[in-house]
Amino acid sequence: MGAESSPKIVIVDESPIRAAILEEGLREAGFTSVAHISEMQSLLARIYALDPDVIVIDLENPSRDVLEQMFQVSRAVRRPIAMFVDQSDAASIQASVDAGVSAYIVDGLKKERLKPILDLCISRFNAFSKLQDELDRAKSALEDRKVIDRAKGILMKLKGLTEDEAYVLLRSTAMREKKKIGEIAQSILTASELLK
Amino acid sequence: MTIPLHIGFIPLVDAAALIVAVDKGFTAAEGLDVTLVREVSWSNVRDKLNIGLFDAAHLLAPVAIASSLGIGHVKVPIAAPFNLGLNGNAITVSPALHAAIMAEIDGDPLDPMATALALSRVVAARRKSGAEPLTFGMTFPFSTHNYQLRFWMAAGGVDPDEDLRLVVLPPPYMVDSIASGQIDGFCVGAPWNSIAVDRGVGHILHFVSDILVRAAEKVLAIRQSWSDKNPEVVAALIRATFRAAEFIEQPHNRAETARLLAQPERIGVDADVIQRTLDGRLKILPDGTIRESNRYLLVGREGAGRPDPVQAAWLYAQMVRWGQTSISPEALRTAKAVFRADIYDAALGHTAKPADASDAIGAFAGPAFDADDIAGHLAAFQIGRRKS
Numbered sequence: 001m002g003a004e005s006s007p008k009i010v011i012v013d014e015s016p017i018r019a020a021i022l023e024e025g026l027r028e029a030g031f032t033s034v035a036h037i038s039e040m041q042s043l044l045a046r047i048y049a050l051d052p053d054v055i056v057i058d059l060e061n062p063s064r065d066v067l068e069q070m071f072q073v074s075r076a077v078r079r080p081i082a083m084f085v086d087q088s089d090a091a092s093i094q095a096s097v098d099a100g101v102s103a104y105i106v107d108g109l110k111k112e113r114l115k116p117i118l119d120l121c122i123s124r125f126n127a128f129s130k131l132q133d134e135l136d137r138a139k140s141a142l143e144d145r146k147v148i149d150r151a152k153g154i155l156m157k158l159k160g161l162t163e164d165e166a167y168v169l170l171r172s173t174a175m176r177e178k179k180k181i182g183e184i185a186q187s188i189l190t191a192s193e194l195l196k
Numbered sequence: 197m198t199i200p201l202h203i204g205f206i207p208l209v210d211a212a213a214l215i216v217a218v219d220k221g222f223t224a225a226e227g228l229d230v231t232l233v234r235e236v237s238w239s240n241v242r243d244k245l246n247i248g249l250f251d252a253a254h255l256l257a258p259v260a261i262a263s264s265l266g267i268g269h270v271k272v273p274i275a276a277p278f279n280l281g282l283n284g285n286a287i288t289v290s291p292a293l294h295a296a297i298m299a300e301i302d303g304d305p306l307d308p309m310a311t312a313l314a315l316s317r318v319v320a321a322r323r324k325s326g327a328e329p330l331t332f333g334m335t336f337p338f339s340t341h342n343y344q345l346r347f348w349m350a351a352g353g354v355d356p357d358e359d360l361r362l363v364v365l366p367p368p369y370m371v372d373s374i375a376s377g378q379i380d381g382f383c384v385g386a387p388w389n390s391i392a393v394d395r396g397v398g399h400i401l402h403f404v405s406d407i408l409v410r411a412a413e414k415v416l417a418i419r420q421s422w423s424d425k426n427p428e429v430v431a432a433l434i435r436a437t438f439r440a441a442e443f444i445e446q447p448h449n450r451a452e453t454a455r456l457l458a459q460p461e462r463i464g465v466d467a468d469v470i471q472r473t474l475d476g477r478l479k480i481l482p483d484g485t486i487r488e489s490n491r492y493l494l495v496g497r498e499g500a501g502r503p504d505p506v507q508a509a510w511l512y513a514q515m516v517r518w519g520q521t522s523i524s525p526e527a528l529r530t531a532k533a534v535f536r537a538d539i540y541d542a543a544l545g546h547t548a549k550p551a552d553a554s555d556a557i558g559a560f561a562g563p564a565f566d567a568d569d570i571a572g573h574l575a576a577f578q579i580g581r582r583k584s
Binding site for chain 2: 041042044059061066067069090094
């Protein structure tokens with residue numbers, strides 16, 4: 001796809017990482033003209049200045065309502081914008097809402113040309129959520145390890161155990177009570193706080 | 197058997213009847229298992245209602261009408277069988293604009309005609325001195341805030357499309373935007389006016405009840421097709437929100453209501469600010485000046501919950517006046533039919549007390565509203581963007 005035929009895409013997203021992931025994906029797919037707005041002040045003025053064919057915005061962004069103003073006949077608007085999501089493509093709408101992304105198309109660009117852009121945004125948004133989940137899980141695993149280390153320390157001190165023995169005790173208790181080691185460790189910390 | 201429902205809302209005080217209905221157990225008592233989903237934009241609420249992710253929603257009354265008419269977006273017929281609030285908005289201006297208006301005012305500062313004429317003189321002086329036009333924030337193109345601001349300023353001779361700028365801003369951004377000088381004033385619902393006053397960056401110039409005695413604000417919106425298929429569920433939901441509205445209007449329940457609404461997953465601001473709104477006792481100036489009005493926000497009082505098709509007609513007339521749509525008798529009929537007093541009456545088995553405004557609107561300017569003759573009514577207003 002040549003630069004001339006590549007539609008101008010603007011990504012409105014306050015998350016710089018997600019926007020970067022999206023931008024990279026779009027460029028890889030041959031969309032050479034991609035810009036990113038992360039600052040929501042004077043959003044409309046920025047969009048008018050960039051003059052995009054397609055606007056992509058995350059659904060958690062309150063500034064989505066600002067974009068709706070562009071549908072209104074106003075002397076500030078050079079050309080009207082129509083929203084892509086009409087109900088002819090329910091599956092696509094559902095997928096984009098689930099992924100948390102919405103796209104607007106400026107009048108003049110053929111609707112078919114938006115489909116690959118939207119599909120790509122959906123898959124990148126989903127990939128980002130997955131990354132976020134993994135990051136959250138890694139963070140909570142790290143938290144667990146800190147809690148377990150502290151619980152081990154308490155057991156070692158109170159019961160005169162070695163580190164390995166303390167860990168075995170935690171693990172066997174967790175198995176017996178059908179709980180996670182982290183939860184058992186947390187209850188030891190709570191109990192020791194109470195008994196201080 | 198309990199029926200699961202997903203209902204979207206925007207964190208504003210006029211979602212009170214819905215939030216209290218769920219959190220006080222009125223919906224559960226009707227056999228409904230309601231999950232309230234807090235949203236960040238009216239576009240999201242509208243779209244999620246349209247595609248069926250929400251069974252019902254707290255929605256701007258004009259959005260329900262625009263959606264039913266297919267103006268500005270896809271056409272999805274909406275039924276509004278319960279009115280979640282009357283009035284509740286205010287116009288707040290920056291300290292600088294407040295001073296400028298007060299310097300020009302000839303008459304009572306609570307008289308919207310006096311302030312609108314003063315605004316018009318401020319606008320003229322700015323134009324003469326080559327200053328940038330004033331900018332006002334409102335929440336959505338199809339919002340009561342947009343129409344109320346326009347109605348007020350146009351009555352004083354200010355053309356809202358020519359003489360100043362009106363911009364859409366999400367309510368949580370209003371206060372920062374007026375503080376940073378991006379906007380000179382705004383019209384928004386509670387709690388944002390009070391928060392601007394508390395931060396010393398805004399002066400409340402008018403309660404919307406100064407401009408219109410009765411103004412339908414948010415409705416309980418349901419897809420018409422879904423409402424037709426689930427009449428018992430809709431009736432149960434109306435009964436639960438009606439009970440909640442009655443609960444909220446008892447002065448001895450206000451503190452509890454404010455506490456429920458203040459929860460982080462509901463509105464998430466200080467209970468004190470919310471209670472001021474419910475009591476109609478607002479701090480209007482940063483120096484602590486209080487203004488009381490029993491018309492600030494009506495949740496259930498004076499039959500506020502009963503949808504009034506005259507209100508729908510007035511909102512449709514504003515869409516016509518400002519060029520959002522052209523006039524047609526069929527569209528007027530459709531707009532009126534969005535406000536389903538019939539469903540409300542059937543669910544509750546009674547009708548509301550009559551309104552105290554002679555024409556059910558009570559606007560401060562122009563002739564009495566005639567819901568059957570929009571063209572004749574609008575002819576009395578000079579400023580507008582009517583499509584030919």
